[in-house]
Amino acid sequence: MSNNDSYVIGVDLGGTKIYAVVADRNGKIIATAKKKTKAERGFEEVVKRMSKCIFKAAENAKLNFEKQILAIGVGSPGPLDLKKGEVIETPNLKWKNAPLKKVLEKLTGKKVVVENDATVGLIGEHAFGAGKGAQHVVGLFIGTGVGGGVIVEDKPLHGFNENAGELGHMIMDPNGPQCGCGNNGCLEAFASRTAIEREIRIAEIKGTSTKIFKDQDRDKKIRSKRLANAYKKGDSAVKKAVEQSATYIGYGVASLLNIFNPQVVVLGGGVVEAISEPYVDMVRKVAEKNVFKVAIRNVKIVPATLGDDSAALGAAVLAWESIEK
Amino acid sequence: MSNNDSYVIGVDLGGTKIYAVVADRNGKIIATAKKKTKAERGFEEVVKRMSKCIFKAAENAKLNFEKQILAIGVGSPGPLDLKKGEVIETPNLKWKNAPLKKVLEKLTGKKVVVENDATVGLIGEHAFGAGKGAQHVVGLFIGTGVGGGVIVEDKPLHGFNENAGELGHMIMDPNGPQCGCGNNGCLEAFASRTAIEREIRIAEIKGTSTKIFKDQDRDKKIRSKRLANAYKKGDSAVKKAVEQSATYIGYGVASLLNIFNPQVVVLGGGVVEAISEPYVDMVRKVAEKNVFKVAIRNVKIVPATLGDDSAALGAAVLAWESIEK
Numbered sequence: 021m022s023n024n025d026s027y028v029i030g031v032d033l034g035g036t037k038i039y040a041v042v043a044d045r046n047g048k049i050i051a052t053a054k055k056k057t058k059a060e061r062g063f064e065e066v067v068k069r070m071s072k073c074i075f076k077a078a079e080n081a082k083l084n085f086e087k088q089i090l091a092i093g094v095g096s097p098g099p100l101d102l103k104k105g106e107v108i109e110t111p112n113l114k115w116k117n118a119p120l121k122k123v124l125e126k127l128t129g130k131k132v133v134v135e136n137d138a139t140v141g142l143i144g145e146h147a148f149g150a151g152k153g154a155q156h157v158v159g160l161f162i163g164t165g166v167g168g169g170v171i172v173e174d175k176p177l178h179g180f181n182e183n184a185g186e187l188g189h190m191i192m193d194p195n196g197p198q199c200g201c202g203n204n205g206c207l208e209a210f211a212s213r214t215a216i217e218r219e220i221r222i223a224e225i226k227g228t229s230t231k232i233f234k235d236q237d238r239d240k241k242i243r244s245k246r247l248a249n250a251y252k253k254g255d256s257a258v259k260k261a262v263e264q265s266a267t268y269i270g271y272g273v274a275s276l277l278n279i280f281n282p283q284v285v286v287l288g289g290g291v292v293e294a295i296s297e298p299y300v301d302m303v304r305k306v307a308e309k310n311v312f313k314v315a316i317r318n319v320k321i322v323p324a325t326l327g328d329d330s331a332a333l334g335a336a337v338l339a340w341e342s343i344e345k
Numbered sequence: 346m347s348n349n350d351s352y353v354i355g356v357d358l359g360g361t362k363i364y365a366v367v368a369d370r371n372g373k374i375i376a377t378a379k380k381k382t383k384a385e386r387g388f389e390e391v392v393k394r395m396s397k398c399i400f401k402a403a404e405n406a407k408l409n410f411e412k413q414i415l416a417i418g419v420g421s422p423g424p425l426d427l428k429k430g431e432v433i434e435t436p437n438l439k440w441k442n443a444p445l446k447k448v449l450e451k452l453t454g455k456k457v458v459v460e461n462d463a464t465v466g467l468i469g470e471h472a473f474g475a476g477k478g479a480q481h482v483v484g485l486f487i488g489t490g491v492g493g494g495v496i497v498e499d500k501p502l503h504g505f506n507e508n509a510g511e512l513g514h515m516i517m518d519p520n521g522p523q524c525g526c527g528n529n530g531c532l533e534a535f536a537s538r539t540a541i542e543r544e545i546r547i548a549e550i551k552g553t554s555t556k557i558f559k560d561q562d563r564d565k566k567i568r569s570k571r572l573a574n575a576y577k578k579g580d581s582a583v584k585k586a587v588e589q590s591a592t593y594i595g596y597g598v599a600s601l602l603n604i605f606n607p608q609v610v611v612l613g614g615g616v617v618e619a620i621s622e623p624y625v626d627m628v629r630k631v632a633e634k635n636v637f638k639v640a641i642r643n644v645k646i647v648p649a650t651l652g653d654d655s656a657a658l659g660a661a662v663l664a665w666e667s668i669e670k
Contacts, residue, residue: 099639108639156505170604172497179606180481183639186603191596191635193518203599203635271516274528278511279495279604281504310516310528314424314433314508 030336047148051081093335095140138167144334161289210268219261230257248294270306288324355661360437372473376406418660420465463492469659486614535593544586555582573619595631613649
């Protein structure tokens with residue numbers, strides 16, 4: 021791959037891992053690199069690890085970093101100050117007013133653009149995945165939490181303080197379970213993997229049989245793959261909890277269809293990736309029953325297609341746009 | 346007012362009345378006219394009445410209709426086909442695929458532009474009222490139903506099938522009361538005047554004292570003014586029902602702040618107009634408690650300021666834009 025073409029690097033900054041892709045203008049990934057985040061070591065150290073991951077990705081692509089990498093895009097947990105490229109606050113990484121763009125630009129010598137992680141995920145799917153060709157797209161990413169993003173007329177929705185798109189915190193029932201954000205009955209509190217796990221544990225205590233803890237330390241978090249396997253085996257407690265998640269995502273999608281009337285709803289994240297079509301199908305059925313006909317006419321509700329690459333590729337899109345401006 | 350200046354006419358087409366305003370480019374109303382809708386007489390007759398109301402408004406303004414009226418904007422119940430200017434369906438008027446734009450253009454000889462009634466209400470407030478100067482505005486109009494509209498970057502949100510903005514049909518509790526739309530637990534089913542009335546009647550049956558039916562036939566619908574008077578007198582059943590309405594609008598506003606992160610939330614419609622600040626204040630308090638801090642920072646939650654004129658003025662804005670294109 022040692023040529024003279026130019027590329028950008030897109031980075032997906034997660035709570036547990038950093039993932040970088042080297043991509044061309046058409047979203048073709050020519051190399052990748054991964055590193056553990058090690059969030060406990062603090063902001064400066066994490067950004068150093070990001071820069072190392074970025075250099076490694078360019079090296080894996082056999083590129084001259086100096087000459088052939090034009091810019092860097094980063095998808096980061098938020099809320100963010102997009103203009104400054106600062107992380108205002110993030111519970112996962114325990115950062116506050118962290119100048120991510122500034123420090124990463126200094127370490128790499130490249131222009132850096134920072135965007136909300138769920139939003140870049142949707143930007144990636146909009147540019148190269150399940151939302152390709154649609155002007156209006158809504159995305160829900162069901163993992164540890166429920167992330168969201170919105171594309172209106174081909175542009176990400178940012179809003180007044182640049183913090184639009186927190187779709188996981190729509191209130192689905194004010195008397196519902198407490199959410200990680202402190203409020204009650206958010207979509208996330210019904211539908212995230214964390215909520216699914218809570219429901220399984222409650223069901224077990226109440227006497228519903230489950231074998232999901234059989235082969236693992238029961239204090240360990242349940243990963244999406246394990247969840248999907250138990251679901252496919254018909255484990256009662258797991259089935260019920262996953263169905264609750266999909267049902268509430270379905271109600272949420274119905275609301276979002278009435279609110280945004282998008283052309284495509286993209287469902288992604290660990291839970292959707294692992295269970296896939298049965299999950300998406302449940303969402304579709306509930307959404308169809310609870311929405312105005314005109315707001316779902318010719319609308320697609322589909323799984324994300326870029327998997328782990330969506331956020332890094334979306335960040336790459338922003339990197340390209342930053343140098344084209 | 347007999348001058349040579351040019352004007353447009355904005356029309357608010359409601360289930361019970363037609364209201365037309367003659368307005369200049371700055372939203373100054375120089376004359377108005379009103380007519381009963383008489384929906385029971387059918388589409389053709391209602392459009393004829395609209396044209397008469399339009400001519401009457403121009404006459405009241407002492408204008409030469411032919412020469413001084415440039416275009417006509419109409420706010421209509423929906424869903425609509427905006428490009429064709431057709432009403433796809435409307436429960437209030439019992440129309441189906443009604444070619445409103447075409448027939449009204451024929452009757453008036455002027456260019457006609459048609460838009461959803463709640464959306465024009467918000468366009469009016471955005472141009473000349475409570476949302477003036479803000480790029481991102483969300484509007485909720487609490488009357489017989491709960492209408493909604495959204496302005497994103499100074500433009501109304503339309504979506505794929507042009508039916509975005511049905512904010513009254515966000516699901517607030519899937520096990521909640523049935524909504525007029527057939528689904529359960531929509532914001533409208535908790536917060537509209539219809540819902541308030543239902544709650545008062547239920548409370549009375551259950552033994553809560555109320556004097557609201559004292560001076561009126563108890564089979565008659567409760568109007569907003571009567572509601573506001575009873576609320577101000579501290580009528581128990583009324584107070585509780587109004588508080589439920591404001592509380593759920595507060596939850597809805599919290600969700601909408603997390604979703605859109607607007608700069609201004611405008612609350613309008615008969616219920617808000619009649620009760621005003623106490624209602625808006627309840628909404629504010631609930632919203633503040635249930636939203637991300639960053640999504641409400643410097644955000645205003647305020648009553649609409651144009652009253653009955655908002656929709657007609659919003660329609661006038663669209664009429665101006667249609668001739669400037």
